[in-house]
Amino acid sequence: SAADDTGDSNSDGVTKNEYNLSFDIERTSNFGAKPHIRLWRGNDIEIGACSADEYDGTCTVVVSELSEGEHYIYATAINEMGTSSARSDTVVITIDTEIEAPSEPDLTIGSDSGKETDDDLTSFHSPTFSGTGEPYARVEIINSVSAVLGTDMVASTGLWKVTADEQSLEDGTHLIFARVIDDAGNQSDLSDSLEVTVDTEAPDRMDQPQPNQNGEVSGRLVPDLLITLYNHGEEVSTVETQESGGWFFSMNELPNGENSLTVTATDAAGNESDQSPENQITMQGQGQGTFQQGQGQGQGQGQGANEAPIIDAMFGNNPNNNTWEETRDTDDAFPEFRGWGEPFMDVTLRSNGNRIGENTVRADGSWIIYPDREMHEGNQFITAELVDPNTGRVGPLSDPFEVDIHPAGSGNVMIPTTPQMYWN
Structure with a gap:
């Protein structure tokens, strides 16, 4: 009956109900006033019977249970003389009571606008999501408060793609779920959630380079x-x-x-x-x-901090006495540099012109920098420059600070002292 047909239409023969299914049957006009109607499934398996009403010629058979899958249903009638009719046309009834949850939604490459294609950052208020699910089912994208953001159909391959409705996601972090609804009206559980961050605000316009x-x-x-x-x-x-x-x-x-x-x-x-x-x-x-x-x-010089900083000292392991101390000669590839500069300015340290580290000048004007990369072997000229953190402008270079770096294992070997002979 139409009440039991839960598919997309009330006549497609698809239902999610498997118990107490009603079949409405009407007698033919030339087979007596009150025939006995018998309902059959498949290979002549009787599943119910009823007697047609004397006036409108209809009756209803209630089938207690049909199993999952397709069933071929037909009817026959027996008149008062005991004569049996030919089979009615066959109808195909599909019992579908199960549906699996779809995969966790994922931002498509075109919508994941972050630096990585899988960082789930997007600059779109209406991004597109994709995933897998039951073929031909309807898929819905849902947020954490159960609002449907968009819907589409799952392709025959089991793949789906849904674009969120216009302006449906505000800037911020959102949990996105998917669910599918099949032809029989079965609604799946929610998928695992995807945490997506929407950021549509561009950085401020920069100053001229x-x-x-x-x-x-x-x-x-x-x-x-x-x-x-x-x-x-x-x-x-x-x-x-x-x-x-x-x-x-x-x-x-x-x-x-x-x-x-x-x-x-x-x-x-x-x-x-x-x-x-x-x-x-x-x-x-x-x-x-x-x-x-x-x-x-x-x-070609920026208008940054007013004065050049001062490099005051380098601390590292002195290979001559294997002591960590102030020195210009070290086998430490990451020595400590100390100096002075304008308070609260950023200070950048360079070796032979190449940046090796940075820090911020303390309130008392002192700064300490450890290189953030291994220093190369050999004689090097260390310089520093101050950068105004508010404007980005760079001040003048410090005087060069000459050091000698020869990391342990670099091949430099200390020359031993001349051996001495002692006797009594």
Whole structure:
């Protein structure tokens, strides 16, 4: 009957009910006023009977149980003379009482706009999710408060893809579930949840890029941003901000002649800021250039902290006495450097021009830096520079501090003293 047919329509013969199923039967007009109706399944297995009403010729057979799967149902009638009719047309009844939960939803590659394709960060309010489930079932995407965000059909392959309704996910972290509903009306349990973070707000527009005295374009923001350098609107290079938020590009990447530089910042979700104001730089040779800033001219040095910092000492293992102390000669690949500078400025330490570490100047003007990478063997000139954390502008370099590094196992062997002979 229509009441028991729980499929997409009330006449598709699909039901999730397996007990007490009602079949409505009507006699043919030429087979007597009150025939006896018999209901059959498959290979002539009788599953019920009823007597047709004398006036409208109908009756209902209630079948106590049918098993999961397809059943071929037909009816016959016996009139008052005992004559049996031919079989009625066969109807196919499908009993479907089970459905498995779909897979955990996943952001599609096109919607996962983060740095990694599986970090579940998106810059879209209406991202697309995918997964697997029962073929031809209807799949729904649901949030943690059971609101349906979008729906579609599972393909014959068992794959599905659903795009959330427009503007359905606000910025923030959300738990997303999936469930499926099959043709029989069975609704699955919820899938495992996916935690997705929606971030649609781009970083603030950056200041114009500023060259520093090291032949670099540099600045400072916050960690985990991707900085993109543009020249005349064309992308030149990208670099990630360091733990301190600092970033830099070598000006050796720029061609000789006039360059019009801008920068953008892209966050972890893939939101890119507007391009910064441009800075005109004329390159005259390898890493050398002049630039236009506002209304004035300048040489390639940023307007950062006011004074150069001072490198005061290096502490490490002295190989001559195997003691950790202040020295200019060490076999320690990660020695400690100490110095002085303007309080609360960031300080960057360099070895032969290459960055090896950074820290913040303390309130008393002192700073300590341990290299964050192993120092190379040999004689090295250590310099430091201050960076204004508010503007990203870089101050002048310190005086060079010459040290000799020869890490243990590097092959440098101490020369022994001349042997002495003693006798009584």
